Amino acid sequence: MHQMNDLRRIDLNLLVILDALLSEQHVTRAAERLHLSQPAVSHALARLRDLLGDPLLVRAGASLVPTSRALELMAPLAEALAQVQSLLAPNAFDPATTQRTFRLAMSDYGAAIVLPGLIRSLRSEAPGIDLQISHASREGMLDGILNGDIDIAVGVFPEMPNELRSTLLFEEHYVCLVDRDSLPADATLDLPAYLARPHVLLEMRGSGTPEIERALTALHERRRVAVSLPHWNVAPQLISGTDLILTVASRGVRDIDEASLIVVPPPFHIPSFTFVLAWHQRRGGDQALNWLKQRIGEGIKR
Template identity: 90%
Template sequence: MQQMNNLRRIDLNLLVILDALLSEQHVTRAAERLHLSQPAVSHALARLRNLLGDPLLVRAGAGLVQTPRALELVVPLAAALAQVQALLAPNAFDPATTQRTFRLAMSDYGAAIVLPGLIRTLRREAPGIDLQISHGSRESMLEGVLNGDIDVAAGVFPEMPHELRSTHLFEEHYACLVDRNSLPADGGLDLPTYLARPHVLLEMRGSGTPEIERALTALRERRRVAVSLPHWSVAPELISGTDLILTVASRGLRDIDQSSLVVVPPPFHIPSFTFVLAWHKRRGGDQALNWLNRRIGEGIER
């Protein structure tokens, strides 16, 4: 009886607001995410603090931080909300009529590979499905899936937490982008030239391209990184007219204008890698997410 009385005190909407507050750690941003007024979210936070007997979010400098009790709630709260959503969802998922937003995490390389085909599919088959795209390091993307902030992450994840499921999308290898006029007369790129030239590195903090550095370390060699960038878009422009070399995943170079730039194989062995989708096991019964994952795989050019 006491348990039933406790359940009657809980408004499911409070749990949704709590999830947003713990994710955003900011009352105004949580209100914007939920399409509620700031006073309404502040009032809900006061009710949650009273209900749970904990401040949940406390002031630290100019922002709010989670209390230890709040940190304990993040994962089970996300799991509970996902289960409720699955319980209340219609038995038959209809992409043509579904109204829903999915949160995807991927690098700009992943976005270039995944999004064009996926967006065309959604506009044709599921116009009510919207996407929110974010990016981060490999670790932060997986952390987002674990805590429920992200529905699915696309990327290279050598170490997959046991709580997550994954599906293989494709195998990828590395290639080098160089200025056509900077190549030797035979048009190739040998190891001494590679090591003597400066390099552009695409690196997001905490991620980078450890596969390339590990391959060079195996040869007892190092390269000089002249420019380190957190995003792809400007990188090819830095190569044109210079002696710089960019070593990246080959699919990102498919649409390069080869009038001034040329794609060549690396002059040493760099192991290929697997590009995957990752989502939480607790979402296994989510028909809409399962449909989305299948469409992502089908829309990638092989």
């Protein structure tokens, strides 16, 4: 009876607001997400603090940081709300009529592979769905999912936090890109020739391409990096007319100028890697998000 009386004190709409606050960790963003005024969300937070006997969110600069009690509530609350939504409106999601914005994180390499097919699907099947694309390091993408700033991340994530889930999009391998005139037709790129040349290194905020460096370290070798940059699209253009080598994922050099550039296999073993789609487990009941994840997988540029 005591539990029933406690339940009667709670407006279930408050739980929806709490879920948004815990996800956004910002009153204004939560209000925008819920289409409510900022004072209304602030008032709801005050009621929730009183009902649950916990501050739930404490200010740290411009953001709100969840308390330990709030962190305990995040996953079960999101799961419960998803179950209620599914129970009350199992067929509520209609791609043709849904008006929604999703926040995706990916590199420009990922964007070139994912976005063309995805955008075509959205324009034909779900024209009311908008996308906001951001670019960050691997760690930054995962942090964005954890704190609710990102809905989906696509990329290479060797270490995945327990709260996140992922699905395989494709397996990728490395190739080397060199100037066609710098490699005689009857020559091969052996390891001494590879190490003798200067290299272009693609990296984002220090994450680099550790798979290549680890493979060289296993051979007790090092390469000289002449140019380090975070831009996938421009990197192949740096190779033409030079002695530089670019070692990258094979899908990143599909559209090269074959008159001046040539793709050859690396002269040493570099393990292949998996390219995945990642999201937070608390979003498992989000029908629109699940639909979007499926469309991403179906639209991958093979």
